[in-house]
Amino acid sequence: MRLSKYFLPTVKEIPSDAIIPSHQLMLRAGMIRPLGAGVYSFLPLGLRALRKAMDIIRDEMDAIGGQEFLLPALNPVELWEETGRVKAFGETMFHLKNRPLVLAPTHEEVICSIAKNHVKSYRDMPQIWYQIQTKFRNEPRPRSGVIRGRQFLMKDSYSLDATWAGLDASYSRHAEAYKNIFSRAGLKFFIVGASSGAMGGSASQEFMIESASGEDTCALCDNCNYAANLQVAASNVPAAPRYPDGEKVEEIHTPNVKTIDDLRVFLKVEEHALAKSLLYMKEKTPVLVLMMGNDQLNEAKLESVLGGGVRPSRPEELKELTGADTGSIGPVGLNPRPAGGEPFLIIADKRLQSANNLISGANKNDFHLKNIDLTRDAAVSGYYDLRTVRPGEPCPNCNAPLRVVKAIELGHIFKLGTKYADAMHAYYLDEGGKEHPIIMGSYGIGVERIIACLIEQSHDKNGIVWSKALAPFHVHLVLVNSNNERVVAAAEHLYEDLQASLIDCLYDDRTDVSPGFKFKDADLLGMPLQVIAGEKNVANGKIEIKVRATGNREIVEIGSAVKLVEKFIEA
Ligand SMILES: Nc1ncnc2c1ncn2[C@@H]1O[C@H](COP(=O)(O)OP(=O)(O)O)[C@@H](O)[C@H]1O
Ligand SMILES: [Mg+2]
Numbered sequence: 001m002r003l004s005k006y007f008l009p010t011v012k013e014i015p016s017d018a019i020i021p022s023h024q025l026m027l028r029a030g031m032i033r034p035l036g037a038g039v040y041s042f043l044p045l046g047l048r049a050l051r052k053a054m055d056i057i058r059d060e061m062d063a064i065g066g067q068e069f070l071l072p073a074l075n076p077v078e079l080w081e082e083t084g085r086v087k088a089f090g091e092t093m094f095h096l097k098n099r100p101l102v103l104a105p106t107h108e109e110v111i112c113s114i115a116k117n118h119v120k121s122y123r124d125m126p127q128i129w130y131q132i133q134t135k136f137r138n139e140p141r142p143r144s145g146v147i148r149g150r151q152f153l154m155k156d157s158y159s160l161d162a163t164w165a166g167l168d169a170s171y172s173r174h175a176e177a178y179k180n181i182f183s184r185a186g187l188k189f190f191i192v193g194a195s196s197g198a199m200g201g202s203a204s205q206e207f208m209i210e211s212a213s214g215e216d217t218c219a220l221c222d223n224c225n226y227a228a229n230l231q232v233a234a235s236n237v238p239a240a241p242r243y244p245d246g247e248k249v250e251e252i253h254t255p256n257v258k259t260i261d262d263l264r265v266f267l268k269v270e271e272h273a274l275a276k277s278l279l280y281m282k283e284k285t286p287v288l289v290l291m292m293g294n295d296q297l298n299e300a301k302l303e304s305v306l307g308g309g310v311r312p313s314r315p316e317e318l319k320e321l322t323g324a325d326t327g328s329i330g331p332v333g334l335n336p337r338p339a340g341g342e343p344f345l346i347i348a349d350k351r352l353q354s355a356n357n358l359i360s361g362a363n364k365n366d367f368h369l370k371n372i373d374l375t376r377d378a379a380v381s382g383y384y385d386l387r388t389v390r391p392g393e394p395c396p397n398c399n400a401p402l403r404v405v406k407a408i409e410l411g412h413i414f415k416l417g418t419k420y421a422d423a424m425h426a427y428y429l430d431e432g433g434k435e436h437p438i439i440m441g442s443y444g445i446g447v448e449r450i451i452a453c454l455i456e457q458s459h460d461k462n463g464i465v466w467s468k469a470l471a472p473f474h475v476h477l478v479l480v481n482s483n484n485e486r487v488v489a490a491a492e493h494l495y496e497d498l499q500a501s502l503i504d505c506l507y508d509d510r511t512d513v514s515p516g517f518k519f520k521d522a523d524l525l526g527m528p529l530q531v532i533a534g535e536k537n538v539a540n541g542k543i544e545i546k547v548r549a550t551g552n553r554e555i556v557e558i559g560s561a562v563k564l565v566e567k568f569i570e571a
């Protein structure tokens with residue numbers, strides 16, 4: 001491709017609304033242009049990179065027996081009512097105004113409706129169906145460029161199985177395919193156990209890259225490679241002790257002492273002697289949650305323990321229910337409720353399992369209780385892992401200190417089970433003629449994210465550093481002296497030879513820009529190899545080759561350039 005004819009609007013300035021490196025560089029390199037919040041046009045150079053990512057995806061999906069579909073983005077709203085997901089997606093789903101249609105944010109329902117009509121026997125399975133298609137999600141805060149768009153490309157696939165072992169196999173195949181896809185793209189990724197969110201179902205894993213620009217947070221162990229989304233991450237912190245001699249509960253006056261740290265200082269006790277009480281509501285049930293000391297409650301963990309629909313209590317509500325304000329509430333004497341109403345559900349973090357000699361609020365402002373024995377004085381209905389892991393805590397597998405890092409989710413694999421088949425009555429007949437719901441899995445990859453994440457991981461102050469697999473062009477050929485006939489002839493000749501060898505070459509043949517400008521553009525655009533045709537070298541029958549990633553330069557015979565480029569690409 002000749003740069004003189006190519007539509008490639010590069011810009012020098014950093015666009016003011018772009019904060020993260022991949023967004024800035026994709027705009028500067030003329031790959032994308034914004035059309036509205038979270039909506040981007042891909043320009044020719046951007047599309048070339050996107051295509052490379054899609055080629056790798058198709059290759060690996062086909063390799064695990066995937067069959068490619070193209071499902072409609074426009075879906076009847078009734079289809080989504082069948083599974084209750086109009087409500088589950090809420091504001092995130094786009095609804096059309098003049099017909100009862102929605103823009104699909106994902107495609108489980110469409111897949112399930114096809115399966116229901118055509119996958120009728122155990123003999124029809126397993127199936128892996130995939131597509132690469134546009135998804136629509138009304139993201140509340142689209143930012144980070146194409147990493148969080150309102151319209152984006154997803155490779156989504158779905159497995160249909162007759163047995164749970166079959167689902168396990170389809171899931172592992174996908175895990176393998178995903179590892180291959182991201183490795184081939186040149187991404188450094190890690191895999192975490194995740195919570196399943198709005199999808200529902202059992203096992204789920206996310207493929208992540210570590211990045212300061214990420215919106216997810218993960219705990220990582222560099223020693224044993226334990227990795228988990230902070231929503232589910234655990235650590236090996238010690239539990240609060242249980243003392244052999246427990247005294248009777250006693251009220252203590254704690255005027256204006258509310259926070260755990262103030263209490264610790266005021267009462268001269270260890271943090272593990274303090275049980276922090278928090279009040280949540282699950283519909284009409286007040287839920288008192290006990291955490292050790294300054295441990296932070298993880299609301300995602302609380303949601304999964306209580307089955308969703310949980311919210312923090314409002315201050316007036318908390319006062320009315322307990323008789324005290326935040327910082328003075330506690331687990332003792334809450335039930336039965338004097339004024340009637342749903343009894344309190346009291347749950348505690350695992351660290352407090354069977355602990356005694358604890359201090360917590362007295363449900364009376366300015367007072368706390370000491371010597372609380374959770375097995376004796378509070379009706380704790382269960383102990384669960386409810387805390388948020390902090391950096392430096394011991395890894396649950398090997399006790400090495402955990403790192404807590406920001407990360408971007410590239411892909412997600414779920415074992416859905418029979419949730420969708422149950423809701424939509426998608427049944428098959430087994431060998432004995434008995435009816436069962438089809439067992440499904442669902443698997444997604446953000447296609448634009450592959451590109452943006454590669455740039456997040458692979459750039460320097462001058463621009464993008466493409467991996468060979470995703471680079472829009474393999475080679476950037478720079479004609480330095482466009483006024484020197486010999487140099488022009490050499491560059492033109494080389495351009496033809498590279499094309500004849502099927503090497504993707506971007507040829508900067510422009511006559512109206514300075515060499516310095518061309519070099520800057522070559523670094524900004526970041527193709528793996530730069531081949532530089534300049535006066536001095538060409539006069540000696542030579543040409544310069546620069547490796548973008550390392551900056552290494554080599555001067556070689558013009559005649560050997562194509563072979564060297566080929567060797568570099570294949571290596
Ligand atoms: N708004 C978005 N913009 C770009 N890519 C997205 C967006 N939302 C999701 N993706 C990509 O699609 C993949 C599958 O999405 P999914 O797991 O269903 O979404 P989420 O994690 O947002 O619930 C994600 O791993 C991510 O790579
Ligand atoms: Mg996800």
Ligand SMILES: [Zn+2]
Pocket residue numbers: 221222223224225226395396397398399400
């Ligand atoms: Zn470890």
